[in-house]
Amino acid sequence: MAEIKHVTIIGVGLIGGSIGKVLRKDAVRVSGVGRRESSLKAALKVGAIDDAHLDCSEPVATSDLVILATPVGTFEKYFRQIKPLLKRGAIVTDVGSTKGEVVRSARKVWGSGKDNPFIGSHPMAGNENKGPQHATITLLKDALCIITPLAKTPKAKVQRVVNFWKNLGMQTAQMTPAAHDLSAARVSHLPHLISAAMMMLPADGDLEVAATGFRDMTRLAGGDPEMWRDIVATNRKPIIKAIDELLKAGTKLRTLIDTGNEKAVEKFLAKAKTRRDTKIS
Amino acid sequence: MAEIKHVTIIGVGLIGGSIGKVLRKDAVRVSGVGRRESSLKAALKVGAIDDAHLDCSEPVATSDLVILATPVGTFEKYFRQIKPLLKRGAIVTDVGSTKGEVVRSARKVWGSGKDNPFIGSHPMAGNENKGPQHATITLLKDALCIITPLAKTPKAKVQRVVNFWKNLGMQTAQMTPAAHDLSAARVSHLPHLISAAMMMLPADGDLEVAATGFRDMTRLAGGDPEMWRDIVATNRKPIIKAIDELLKAGTKLRTLIDTGNEKAVEKFLAKAKTRRDTKIS
DSSP, X not given: OTTOOEEEEESOSHHHHHHHHHHHHTTOEEEEEOSOHHHHHHHHHTTSOSEEESSSHHHHHTOSEEEEOSOGGGHHHHHHXXXXXXXXXXXXXXXXXXXXXXXXXXXXXXXXXXXXXXXXXXXXXXXXXXXXXXXXXXSSTTOEEEEEOOTTSOHHHHHHHHHHHHHTTOEEEEOOHHHHHHHHIIIIIHHHHHHHHHHHSSOGGGGGGOOHHHHHHTGGGGSOHHHHHHHHHTXXXXXXXXXXXXXXXXXXXXXXXXXXXHHHHHHXXXXXXXXXXXXXX | OTTOOEEEEESOSHHHHHHHHHHHHTTOEXXXXXXXXHHHHHXXXXXXXXXXXXXXXXXXXXXXXXXXOSOGGGHHHHHHHHTTTOXXXXXXXXXXXXXXXXXXXXXXXXXXXXXXXXXXXXXXXXXXXXXXXXXXXXXXXXXXXXXEOXXXXXXXXHHHHHHHHXXXXXXXXXXXXXXXXXXXXXXXXXXXXXXXXHHHSSOGGGGGGOOHHHHHHTGGGGSOXXXXXXXXXXXXXXXXXXXXXXXXXXXXXXXXXXXXOHHHHHHHHHHHHHHHHHHOO
Protein backbone atom coordinates (compact mmCIF):
# COMPACT_ATOMS: atom_id res chain seq x y z
CA MET A 1 0.00 0.00 0.00
CA ALA A 2 2.82 2.31 -1.02
CA GLU A 3 0.85 5.48 -1.66
CA ILE A 4 -1.75 5.24 1.07
CA LYS A 5 -0.23 6.14 4.42
CA HIS A 6 -3.15 7.68 6.24
CA VAL A 7 -6.80 6.65 5.99
CA THR A 8 -9.81 8.27 7.64
CA ILE A 9 -12.79 6.00 8.23
CA ILE A 10 -16.03 7.85 8.90
CA GLY A 11 -18.30 5.47 10.79
CA VAL A 12 -16.30 2.80 12.58
CA GLY A 13 -18.78 -0.08 12.88
CA LEU A 14 -18.45 -3.72 11.84
CA ILE A 15 -17.15 -3.00 8.32
CA GLY A 16 -15.28 0.24 9.07
CA GLY A 17 -13.65 -1.41 12.08
CA SER A 18 -12.66 -4.50 10.12
CA ILE A 19 -11.04 -2.34 7.42
CA GLY A 20 -9.18 -0.41 10.12
CA LYS A 21 -7.82 -3.56 11.73
CA VAL A 22 -6.33 -4.86 8.47
CA LEU A 23 -4.87 -1.45 7.54
CA ARG A 24 -3.18 -1.03 10.91
CA LYS A 25 -1.53 -4.45 10.57
CA ASP A 26 -0.08 -3.02 7.38
CA ALA A 27 1.32 0.04 9.21
CA VAL A 28 -1.21 2.45 7.71
CA ARG A 29 -2.35 5.17 10.09
CA VAL A 30 -6.12 4.91 10.63
CA SER A 31 -8.20 7.79 11.99
CA GLY A 32 -11.74 7.02 13.08
CA VAL A 33 -14.58 9.53 12.96
CA GLY A 34 -17.86 8.91 14.76
CA ARG A 35 -20.80 10.61 16.42
CA ARG A 36 -20.65 8.70 19.69
CA GLU A 37 -17.70 8.60 22.08
CA SER A 38 -18.69 5.09 23.16
CA SER A 39 -18.27 3.55 19.67
CA LEU A 40 -15.01 5.40 19.16
CA LYS A 41 -13.72 4.10 22.48
CA ALA A 42 -14.75 0.57 21.50
CA ALA A 43 -12.95 1.00 18.14
CA LEU A 44 -9.77 2.18 19.92
CA LYS A 45 -10.01 -0.68 22.41
CA VAL A 46 -10.16 -3.40 19.75
CA GLY A 47 -7.32 -1.80 17.77
CA ALA A 48 -9.43 -0.79 14.76
CA ILE A 49 -8.14 2.83 14.75
CA ASP A 50 -5.09 4.81 15.87
CA ASP A 51 -6.94 7.97 16.83
CA ALA A 52 -10.57 8.96 17.37
CA HIS A 53 -12.43 12.13 16.32
CA LEU A 54 -15.95 13.49 16.73
CA ASP A 55 -15.24 15.91 13.86
CA CYS A 56 -13.66 14.90 10.57
CA SER A 57 -11.80 18.15 9.78
CA GLU A 58 -8.42 17.35 11.29
CA PRO A 59 -7.93 13.74 10.10
CA VAL A 60 -9.38 14.31 6.61
CA ALA A 61 -6.90 17.12 5.93
CA THR A 62 -3.92 14.72 6.05
CA SER A 63 -5.56 11.56 4.65
CA ASP A 64 -4.73 9.91 1.32
CA LEU A 65 -8.04 8.05 1.40
CA VAL A 66 -11.34 8.80 3.12
CA ILE A 67 -13.83 5.93 3.51
CA LEU A 68 -17.48 6.56 4.30
CA ALA A 69 -18.91 3.70 6.31
CA THR A 70 -21.99 5.45 7.71
CA PRO A 71 -25.57 4.91 6.45
CA VAL A 72 -25.84 5.86 2.76
CA GLY A 73 -28.37 8.60 3.56
CA THR A 74 -25.69 10.61 5.38
CA PHE A 75 -23.16 10.66 2.52
CA GLU A 76 -24.09 13.95 0.86
CA LYS A 77 -23.71 15.78 4.16
CA TYR A 78 -20.23 14.29 4.63
CA PHE A 79 -19.24 14.99 1.00
CA ARG A 80 -19.98 18.71 1.60
CA GLN A 81 -18.07 18.66 4.88
CA ILE A 82 -14.93 17.04 3.53
CA LYS A 83 -14.85 18.85 0.15
CA PRO A 84 -12.90 21.90 1.39
CA LEU A 85 -10.62 19.78 3.58
CA LEU A 86 -9.36 17.12 1.17
CA LYS A 87 -5.69 17.14 0.35
CA ARG A 88 -4.65 17.23 -3.31
CA GLY A 89 -4.90 13.80 -4.97
CA ALA A 90 -6.77 12.24 -2.07
CA ILE A 91 -9.48 9.72 -2.94
CA VAL A 92 -12.90 9.31 -1.35
CA THR A 93 -14.68 5.94 -1.37
CA ASP A 94 -17.42 4.21 0.61
CA VAL A 95 -18.80 0.85 1.65
CA GLY A 96 -22.48 1.52 0.85
CA SER A 97 -24.79 -1.22 -0.38
CA THR A 98 -26.29 0.94 -3.14
CA LYS A 99 -24.37 3.00 -5.65
CA GLY A 100 -26.65 5.06 -7.93
CA GLU A 101 -27.81 7.61 -5.38
CA VAL A 102 -24.37 7.74 -3.77
CA VAL A 103 -22.73 8.56 -7.10
CA ARG A 104 -25.46 11.17 -7.84
CA SER A 105 -24.68 12.86 -4.50
CA ALA A 106 -20.95 12.85 -5.27
CA ARG A 107 -21.68 14.41 -8.67
CA LYS A 108 -23.82 17.11 -7.06
CA VAL A 109 -20.96 18.05 -4.75
CA TRP A 110 -17.94 17.56 -7.04
CA GLY A 111 -19.33 17.50 -10.59
CA SER A 112 -18.86 14.79 -13.22
CA GLY A 113 -15.33 15.65 -14.34
CA LYS A 114 -12.08 13.84 -13.82
CA ASP A 115 -11.37 15.83 -10.66
CA ASN A 116 -14.25 14.27 -8.76
CA PRO A 117 -12.38 12.44 -5.96
CA PHE A 118 -15.16 9.93 -5.32
CA ILE A 119 -15.06 6.33 -6.52
CA GLY A 120 -17.89 4.18 -5.17
CA SER A 121 -17.17 0.79 -3.62
CA HIS A 122 -19.36 -1.97 -2.26
CA PRO A 123 -17.35 -4.49 -0.27
CA MET A 124 -19.83 -7.38 -0.07
CA ALA A 125 -19.11 -8.63 3.41
CA GLY A 126 -20.88 -8.46 6.73
CA ASN A 127 -22.84 -10.53 9.16
CA GLU A 128 -25.63 -10.15 11.73
CA ASN A 129 -23.39 -8.30 14.18
CA LYS A 130 -23.08 -4.56 14.65
CA GLY A 131 -20.34 -2.40 16.10
CA PRO A 132 -16.53 -2.27 16.09
CA GLN A 133 -16.33 -4.87 18.87
CA HIS A 134 -17.27 -7.48 16.22
CA ALA A 135 -14.68 -6.28 13.68
CA THR A 136 -12.25 -8.93 12.47
CA ILE A 137 -9.34 -9.00 10.03
CA THR A 138 -11.00 -11.95 8.28
CA LEU A 139 -14.40 -10.32 7.54
CA LEU A 140 -13.39 -8.95 4.13
CA LYS A 141 -10.97 -11.70 3.16
CA ASP A 142 -11.77 -13.34 -0.22
CA ALA A 143 -15.14 -11.53 -0.44
CA LEU A 144 -16.06 -9.51 -3.53
CA CYS A 145 -15.80 -5.72 -3.71
CA ILE A 146 -17.72 -4.03 -6.54
CA ILE A 147 -16.20 -0.75 -7.72
CA THR A 148 -18.34 1.77 -9.63
CA PRO A 149 -16.13 4.51 -11.11
CA LEU A 150 -17.58 7.50 -13.00
CA ALA A 151 -17.12 7.49 -16.77
CA LYS A 152 -14.44 10.18 -16.49
CA THR A 153 -12.57 8.87 -13.46
CA PRO A 154 -8.90 8.50 -14.51
CA LYS A 155 -7.88 4.84 -14.89
CA ALA A 156 -4.90 5.29 -12.56
CA LYS A 157 -7.17 6.52 -9.78
CA VAL A 158 -9.53 3.57 -10.26
CA GLN A 159 -6.52 1.27 -10.11
CA ARG A 160 -5.49 2.76 -6.75
CA VAL A 161 -8.91 1.88 -5.33
CA VAL A 162 -8.79 -1.60 -6.88
CA ASN A 163 -5.36 -2.14 -5.34
CA PHE A 164 -6.56 -0.82 -2.00
CA TRP A 165 -9.29 -3.49 -1.74
CA LYS A 166 -7.03 -6.20 -3.15
CA ASN A 167 -4.48 -5.41 -0.46
CA LEU A 168 -7.24 -6.00 2.08
CA GLY A 169 -7.58 -9.51 0.64
CA MET A 170 -10.71 -8.88 -1.46
CA GLN A 171 -11.65 -9.87 -5.01
CA THR A 172 -12.74 -6.90 -7.13
CA ALA A 173 -15.07 -6.30 -10.09
CA GLN A 174 -16.16 -3.09 -11.86
CA MET A 175 -19.75 -2.26 -12.81
CA THR A 176 -21.77 0.85 -13.59
CA PRO A 177 -23.77 2.14 -10.60
CA ALA A 178 -27.05 1.29 -12.41
CA ALA A 179 -26.00 -2.28 -13.20
CA HIS A 180 -24.78 -2.74 -9.65
CA ASP A 181 -28.05 -1.49 -8.17
CA LEU A 182 -30.33 -3.67 -10.30
CA SER A 183 -28.18 -6.74 -9.64
CA ALA A 184 -28.15 -5.95 -5.92
CA ALA A 185 -31.92 -5.43 -5.93
CA ARG A 186 -32.40 -8.87 -7.51
CA VAL A 187 -29.92 -10.91 -5.49
CA SER A 188 -29.85 -9.03 -2.20
CA HIS A 189 -32.50 -6.36 -1.54
CA LEU A 190 -35.53 -8.26 -2.88
CA PRO A 191 -34.45 -11.46 -1.09
CA HIS A 192 -34.20 -9.43 2.12
CA LEU A 193 -37.70 -7.96 1.76
CA ILE A 194 -39.22 -11.31 0.80
CA SER A 195 -37.48 -13.00 3.72
CA ALA A 196 -39.18 -10.46 6.01
CA ALA A 197 -42.55 -10.93 4.26
CA MET A 198 -42.26 -14.73 4.58
CA MET A 199 -41.58 -14.31 8.29
CA MET A 200 -44.80 -12.31 8.73
CA LEU A 201 -47.17 -14.58 6.73
CA PRO A 202 -47.63 -17.57 9.05
CA ALA A 203 -49.87 -17.51 12.11
CA ASP A 204 -48.11 -18.42 15.35
CA GLY A 205 -49.53 -21.95 15.15
CA ASP A 206 -48.09 -22.46 11.67
CA LEU A 207 -44.60 -21.93 13.03
CA GLU A 208 -44.91 -25.24 14.91
CA VAL A 209 -44.26 -27.05 11.65
CA ALA A 210 -41.42 -24.75 10.55
CA ALA A 211 -38.19 -26.62 9.84
CA THR A 212 -34.75 -25.88 8.42
CA GLY A 213 -36.14 -24.64 5.09
CA PHE A 214 -38.13 -21.90 6.78
CA ARG A 215 -35.14 -21.03 8.97
CA ASP A 216 -32.97 -20.56 5.86
CA MET A 217 -35.60 -18.54 4.02
CA THR A 218 -36.06 -16.14 6.93
CA ARG A 219 -32.47 -15.74 8.06
CA LEU A 220 -32.15 -12.39 6.24
CA ALA A 221 -35.21 -11.07 8.09
CA GLY A 222 -32.99 -10.89 11.19
CA GLY A 223 -30.97 -8.01 9.67
CA ASP A 224 -30.84 -4.49 11.07
CA PRO A 225 -34.11 -2.67 10.16
CA GLU A 226 -32.51 0.81 10.11
CA MET A 227 -29.73 -0.23 7.79
CA TRP A 228 -32.18 -1.95 5.46
CA ARG A 229 -34.61 0.97 5.53
CA ASP A 230 -31.71 3.08 4.23
CA ILE A 231 -30.77 0.57 1.55
CA VAL A 232 -34.37 0.44 0.37
CA ALA A 233 -34.70 4.24 0.45
CA THR A 234 -31.63 4.71 -1.74
CA ASN A 235 -32.47 2.00 -4.27
CA ARG A 236 -36.21 2.38 -4.76
CA LYS A 237 -36.54 2.11 -8.53
CA PRO A 238 -34.42 -1.04 -9.01
CA ILE A 239 -36.12 -2.67 -6.00
CA ILE A 240 -39.57 -1.89 -7.39
CA LYS A 241 -38.50 -3.38 -10.72
CA ALA A 242 -37.37 -6.54 -8.89
CA ILE A 243 -40.60 -6.68 -6.84
CA ASP A 244 -42.62 -6.42 -10.07
CA GLU A 245 -40.58 -9.24 -11.59
CA LEU A 246 -41.31 -11.43 -8.58
CA LEU A 247 -45.03 -10.55 -8.47
CA LYS A 248 -45.24 -11.46 -12.14
CA ALA A 249 -43.43 -14.77 -11.57
CA GLY A 250 -45.65 -15.49 -8.54
CA THR A 251 -48.83 -14.76 -10.49
CA LYS A 252 -47.71 -17.02 -13.33
CA LEU A 253 -46.90 -19.82 -10.91
CA ARG A 254 -50.28 -19.35 -9.23
CA THR A 255 -52.00 -19.90 -12.60
CA LEU A 256 -49.97 -23.04 -13.32
CA ILE A 257 -50.94 -24.51 -9.94
CA ASP A 258 -54.56 -23.38 -10.12
CA THR A 259 -55.04 -24.98 -13.53
CA GLY A 260 -53.33 -28.19 -12.40
CA ASN A 261 -50.53 -27.84 -14.97
CA GLU A 262 -48.23 -30.25 -13.14
CA LYS A 263 -45.87 -30.65 -16.08
CA ALA A 264 -45.18 -26.92 -16.23
CA VAL A 265 -44.70 -26.73 -12.44
CA GLU A 266 -42.15 -29.55 -12.61
CA LYS A 267 -40.39 -27.94 -15.55
CA PHE A 268 -40.12 -24.64 -13.67
CA LEU A 269 -38.75 -26.38 -10.56
CA ALA A 270 -36.30 -28.43 -12.63
CA LYS A 271 -35.00 -25.28 -14.35
CA ALA A 272 -34.51 -23.55 -11.00
CA LYS A 273 -32.73 -26.60 -9.60
CA THR A 274 -30.36 -26.81 -12.56
CA ARG A 275 -29.56 -23.11 -12.27
CA ARG A 276 -29.00 -23.39 -8.50
CA ASP A 277 -26.82 -26.48 -8.88
CA THR A 278 -24.65 -24.98 -11.62
CA LYS A 279 -24.45 -21.26 -10.76
CA ILE A 280 -24.39 -21.10 -6.97
CA SER A 281 -21.59 -22.81 -5.09
CA MET B 1 -41.98 -51.16 20.53
CA ALA B 2 -43.76 -54.03 22.24
CA GLU B 3 -46.64 -54.51 19.80
CA ILE B 4 -44.90 -53.79 16.53
CA LYS B 5 -42.78 -56.76 15.47
CA HIS B 6 -42.95 -56.55 11.71
CA VAL B 7 -43.07 -53.40 9.59
CA THR B 8 -43.42 -53.13 5.83
CA ILE B 9 -42.01 -49.97 4.26
CA ILE B 10 -43.27 -49.28 0.74
CA GLY B 11 -40.70 -47.04 -0.93
CA VAL B 12 -37.29 -47.44 0.67
CA GLY B 13 -35.60 -44.12 -0.11
CA LEU B 14 -33.91 -41.62 2.21
CA ILE B 15 -36.75 -41.48 4.75
CA GLY B 16 -38.01 -45.04 4.38
CA GLY B 17 -34.44 -46.32 4.63
CA SER B 18 -33.69 -44.22 7.70
CA ILE B 19 -36.82 -45.53 9.45
CA GLY B 20 -35.79 -49.08 8.55
CA LYS B 21 -32.31 -48.65 9.98
CA VAL B 22 -33.61 -47.49 13.37
CA LEU B 23 -36.28 -50.20 13.53
CA ARG B 24 -33.79 -52.95 12.77
CA LYS B 25 -31.52 -51.76 15.60
CA ASP B 26 -34.57 -52.32 17.80
CA ALA B 27 -34.98 -55.90 16.56
CA VAL B 28 -38.12 -55.13 14.52
CA ARG B 29 -38.33 -57.07 11.26
CA VAL B 30 -38.40 -54.67 8.32
CA SER B 31 -39.65 -55.65 4.87
CA GLY B 32 -38.94 -53.28 2.01
CA VAL B 33 -41.15 -52.95 -1.05
CA GLY B 34 -39.97 -51.15 -4.18
CA ARG B 35 -40.38 -50.95 -7.94
CA ARG B 36 -36.70 -51.21 -8.79
CA GLU B 37 -34.38 -54.07 -7.86
CA SER B 38 -31.44 -51.67 -7.71
CA SER B 39 -32.90 -49.54 -4.89
CA LEU B 40 -33.95 -52.62 -3.00
CA LYS B 41 -30.43 -54.02 -3.32
CA ALA B 42 -29.02 -50.74 -2.06
CA ALA B 43 -31.44 -50.80 0.89
CA LEU B 44 -30.39 -54.35 1.78
CA LYS B 45 -26.72 -53.43 1.44
CA VAL B 46 -26.91 -50.52 3.90
CA GLY B 47 -28.95 -52.58 6.39
CA ALA B 48 -32.18 -50.60 6.02
CA ILE B 49 -34.34 -53.71 5.46
CA ASP B 50 -34.30 -57.41 6.30
CA ASP B 51 -35.99 -58.59 3.12
CA ALA B 52 -36.87 -57.05 -0.25
CA HIS B 53 -40.03 -57.40 -2.35
CA LEU B 54 -41.22 -56.12 -5.72
CA ASP B 55 -44.80 -56.91 -4.67
CA CYS B 56 -46.29 -55.95 -1.32
CA SER B 57 -48.68 -58.91 -0.86
CA GLU B 58 -46.49 -61.23 1.12
CA PRO B 59 -44.90 -58.82 3.62
CA VAL B 60 -48.08 -56.77 4.20
CA ALA B 61 -50.00 -59.91 5.23
CA THR B 62 -47.84 -60.39 8.32
CA SER B 63 -47.08 -56.74 9.20
CA ASP B 64 -48.29 -54.88 12.29
CA LEU B 65 -47.56 -51.57 10.58
CA VAL B 66 -47.35 -50.58 6.91
CA ILE B 67 -45.60 -47.30 6.07
CA LEU B 68 -46.06 -45.61 2.71
CA ALA B 69 -42.93 -43.69 1.77
CA THR B 70 -43.56 -43.34 -1.98
CA PRO B 71 -44.75 -40.12 -3.69
CA VAL B 72 -48.13 -39.03 -2.31
CA GLY B 73 -49.76 -39.41 -5.74
CA THR B 74 -49.30 -43.20 -5.57
CA PHE B 75 -51.02 -43.72 -2.20
CA GLU B 76 -54.56 -44.48 -3.34
CA LYS B 77 -53.29 -47.27 -5.59
CA TYR B 78 -51.36 -48.81 -2.68
CA PHE B 79 -54.31 -48.40 -0.30
CA ARG B 80 -56.43 -50.49 -2.68
CA GLN B 81 -53.67 -53.08 -3.04
CA ILE B 82 -53.09 -53.58 0.67
CA LYS B 83 -56.74 -53.38 1.79
CA PRO B 84 -57.52 -57.10 1.29
CA LEU B 85 -54.11 -58.14 2.64
CA LEU B 86 -53.92 -56.32 5.98
CA LYS B 87 -53.91 -58.41 9.09
CA ARG B 88 -56.49 -57.63 11.80
CA GLY B 89 -55.49 -54.62 13.93
CA ALA B 90 -52.65 -53.61 11.63
CA ILE B 91 -52.10 -49.89 11.16
CA VAL B 92 -51.23 -48.02 7.97
CA THR B 93 -49.35 -44.74 8.08
CA ASP B 94 -47.22 -42.66 5.72
CA VAL B 95 -44.46 -40.06 5.53
CA GLY B 96 -46.11 -37.73 2.99
CA SER B 97 -45.61 -33.96 3.10
CA THR B 98 -49.32 -33.20 2.60
CA LYS B 99 -52.19 -34.74 4.48
CA GLY B 100 -55.60 -33.56 3.20
CA GLU B 101 -55.59 -35.46 -0.07
CA VAL B 102 -53.93 -38.48 1.51
CA VAL B 103 -56.63 -38.70 4.17
CA ARG B 104 -59.33 -38.24 1.48
CA SER B 105 -57.87 -41.20 -0.44
CA ALA B 106 -57.81 -43.33 2.72
CA ARG B 107 -61.46 -42.43 3.36
CA LYS B 108 -62.39 -43.39 -0.20
CA VAL B 109 -60.84 -46.82 0.28
CA TRP B 110 -61.71 -47.56 3.93
CA GLY B 111 -64.51 -45.15 4.86
CA SER B 112 -64.56 -42.66 7.74
CA GLY B 113 -65.36 -45.07 10.55
CA LYS B 114 -63.23 -46.30 13.43
CA ASP B 115 -62.09 -49.31 11.41
CA ASN B 116 -60.16 -47.20 8.92
CA PRO B 117 -56.61 -48.46 9.54
CA PHE B 118 -54.94 -45.28 8.19
CA ILE B 119 -53.45 -42.59 10.41
CA GLY B 120 -51.51 -39.94 8.51
CA SER B 121 -48.02 -38.93 9.60
CA HIS B 122 -45.57 -36.31 8.39
CA PRO B 123 -42.12 -36.86 9.85
CA MET B 124 -40.49 -33.50 9.13
CA ALA B 125 -36.99 -34.61 8.29
CA GLY B 126 -34.98 -34.91 5.13
CA ASN B 127 -32.14 -33.34 3.23
CA GLU B 128 -31.00 -32.82 -0.36
CA ASN B 129 -30.03 -36.46 -0.79
CA LYS B 130 -32.10 -39.20 -2.38
CA GLY B 131 -32.00 -42.95 -2.02
CA PRO B 132 -31.43 -45.53 0.72
CA GLN B 133 -27.65 -45.18 0.44
CA HIS B 134 -28.02 -41.82 2.27
CA ALA B 135 -30.25 -43.23 5.04
CA THR B 136 -28.96 -42.68 8.58
CA ILE B 137 -30.23 -43.55 12.04
CA THR B 138 -29.87 -39.86 12.99
CA LEU B 139 -32.05 -38.35 10.22
CA LEU B 140 -35.29 -38.48 12.23
CA LYS B 141 -33.80 -37.94 15.67
CA ASP B 142 -35.32 -34.99 17.58
CA ALA B 143 -37.23 -33.80 14.49
CA LEU B 144 -41.00 -33.21 14.63
CA CYS B 145 -43.59 -35.69 13.36
CA ILE B 146 -47.10 -34.32 12.77
CA ILE B 147 -49.86 -36.91 13.14
CA THR B 148 -53.28 -36.30 11.57
CA PRO B 149 -55.81 -38.86 12.85
CA LEU B 150 -59.39 -38.98 11.57
CA ALA B 151 -62.09 -37.75 13.94
CA LYS B 152 -63.19 -41.33 14.64
CA THR B 153 -59.79 -42.99 14.91
CA PRO B 154 -59.69 -44.74 18.32
CA LYS B 155 -57.39 -42.94 20.79
CA ALA B 156 -55.48 -46.15 21.55
CA LYS B 157 -54.64 -46.57 17.87
CA VAL B 158 -53.43 -42.96 17.62
CA GLN B 159 -51.30 -43.56 20.70
CA ARG B 160 -49.65 -46.55 19.03
CA VAL B 161 -48.61 -44.35 16.12
CA VAL B 162 -47.43 -41.59 18.49
CA ASN B 163 -45.37 -44.14 20.39
CA PHE B 164 -43.98 -45.56 17.17
CA TRP B 165 -42.50 -42.19 16.13
CA LYS B 166 -41.37 -41.40 19.68
CA ASN B 167 -39.49 -44.69 19.77
CA LEU B 168 -37.69 -43.54 16.62
CA GLY B 169 -36.50 -40.50 18.60
CA MET B 170 -38.99 -37.98 17.18
CA GLN B 171 -41.11 -35.28 18.82
CA THR B 172 -44.81 -35.55 17.92
CA ALA B 173 -47.77 -33.18 17.56
CA GLN B 174 -51.36 -33.75 16.39
CA MET B 175 -53.20 -31.52 13.92
CA THR B 176 -56.16 -31.81 11.57
CA PRO B 177 -55.15 -32.53 7.95
CA ALA B 178 -56.45 -29.09 6.88
CA ALA B 179 -54.51 -27.20 9.57
CA HIS B 180 -51.39 -29.19 8.72
CA ASP B 181 -51.68 -28.44 5.03
CA LEU B 182 -52.17 -24.67 5.41
CA SER B 183 -49.29 -24.44 7.89
CA ALA B 184 -47.10 -26.51 5.59
CA ALA B 185 -48.06 -24.32 2.62
CA ARG B 186 -47.01 -21.21 4.54
CA VAL B 187 -43.78 -22.42 6.12
CA SER B 188 -42.60 -25.02 3.62
CA HIS B 189 -44.32 -25.20 0.21
CA LEU B 190 -44.54 -21.45 -0.50
CA PRO B 191 -40.93 -20.91 0.66
CA HIS B 192 -39.88 -23.66 -1.73
CA LEU B 193 -41.70 -22.13 -4.71
CA ILE B 194 -40.42 -18.64 -3.91
CA SER B 195 -36.90 -19.94 -3.51
CA ALA B 196 -37.16 -21.34 -7.05
CA ALA B 197 -38.69 -18.09 -8.37
CA MET B 198 -35.88 -16.06 -6.75
CA MET B 199 -33.35 -18.32 -8.43
CA MET B 200 -34.87 -17.61 -11.85
CA LEU B 201 -35.21 -13.80 -11.57
CA PRO B 202 -31.61 -12.60 -11.89
CA ALA B 203 -29.78 -12.42 -15.20
CA ASP B 204 -26.52 -14.37 -15.30
CA GLY B 205 -24.57 -11.15 -14.76
CA ASP B 206 -26.53 -10.33 -11.61
CA LEU B 207 -25.31 -13.55 -10.01
CA GLU B 208 -21.81 -12.04 -9.88
CA VAL B 209 -22.88 -10.00 -6.89
CA ALA B 210 -24.74 -12.86 -5.18
CA ALA B 211 -23.49 -13.53 -1.65
CA THR B 212 -24.46 -15.68 1.33
CA GLY B 213 -27.94 -14.14 1.59
CA PHE B 214 -28.84 -15.26 -1.94
CA ARG B 215 -27.33 -18.67 -1.29
CA ASP B 216 -29.58 -19.11 1.78
CA MET B 217 -32.69 -17.86 0.00
CA THR B 218 -32.22 -20.26 -2.91
CA ARG B 219 -31.08 -23.36 -1.05
CA LEU B 220 -34.57 -24.90 -1.23
CA ALA B 221 -34.59 -24.46 -5.02
CA GLY B 222 -32.08 -27.32 -5.13
CA GLY B 223 -34.77 -29.82 -4.03
CA ASP B 224 -36.05 -32.70 -6.16
CA PRO B 225 -38.46 -31.31 -8.83
CA GLU B 226 -40.54 -34.50 -9.07
CA MET B 227 -41.09 -34.71 -5.34
CA TRP B 228 -42.05 -31.04 -5.18
CA ARG B 229 -44.34 -31.31 -8.20
CA ASP B 230 -46.22 -34.01 -6.26
CA ILE B 231 -46.35 -31.96 -3.08
CA VAL B 232 -47.74 -29.00 -5.02
CA ALA B 233 -50.24 -31.20 -6.88
CA THR B 234 -51.64 -32.62 -3.63
CA ASN B 235 -51.85 -29.30 -1.76
CA ARG B 236 -53.08 -26.86 -4.40
CA LYS B 237 -55.70 -24.90 -2.48
CA PRO B 238 -53.62 -24.13 0.63
CA ILE B 239 -50.62 -23.25 -1.57
CA ILE B 240 -52.73 -20.87 -3.67
CA LYS B 241 -53.98 -19.26 -0.46
CA ALA B 242 -50.37 -18.81 0.70
CA ILE B 243 -49.31 -17.42 -2.71
CA ASP B 244 -52.19 -14.92 -2.56
CA GLU B 245 -51.09 -13.85 0.92
CA LEU B 246 -47.55 -13.27 -0.34
CA LEU B 247 -48.67 -11.41 -3.47
CA LYS B 248 -50.79 -9.16 -1.26
CA ALA B 249 -47.88 -8.53 1.14
CA GLY B 250 -45.56 -7.87 -1.81
CA THR B 251 -47.97 -5.43 -3.40
CA LYS B 252 -48.37 -3.56 -0.10
CA LEU B 253 -44.61 -3.38 0.35
CA ARG B 254 -44.26 -2.11 -3.23
CA THR B 255 -46.64 0.75 -2.45
CA LEU B 256 -44.75 1.67 0.74
CA ILE B 257 -41.47 1.81 -1.18
CA ASP B 258 -42.94 3.59 -4.21
CA THR B 259 -44.46 6.32 -2.04
CA GLY B 260 -41.23 6.72 -0.06
CA ASN B 261 -42.87 5.72 3.22
CA GLU B 262 -39.57 4.94 4.92
CA LYS B 263 -41.06 4.85 8.40
CA ALA B 264 -43.54 2.12 7.44
CA VAL B 265 -40.80 0.12 5.66
CA GLU B 266 -38.64 0.26 8.79
CA LYS B 267 -41.58 -0.70 11.01
CA PHE B 268 -42.34 -3.71 8.79
CA LEU B 269 -38.69 -4.81 8.84
CA ALA B 270 -38.44 -4.31 12.61
CA LYS B 271 -41.57 -6.41 13.19
CA ALA B 272 -40.19 -9.21 11.02
CA LYS B 273 -36.85 -9.07 12.82
CA THR B 274 -38.49 -9.28 16.25
CA ARG B 275 -40.59 -12.23 15.14
CA ARG B 276 -37.56 -13.99 13.63
CA ASP B 277 -35.44 -13.35 16.72
CA THR B 278 -38.08 -14.58 19.15
CA LYS B 279 -39.87 -17.38 17.27
CA ILE B 280 -37.19 -19.11 15.22
CA SER B 281 -34.24 -20.68 16.96
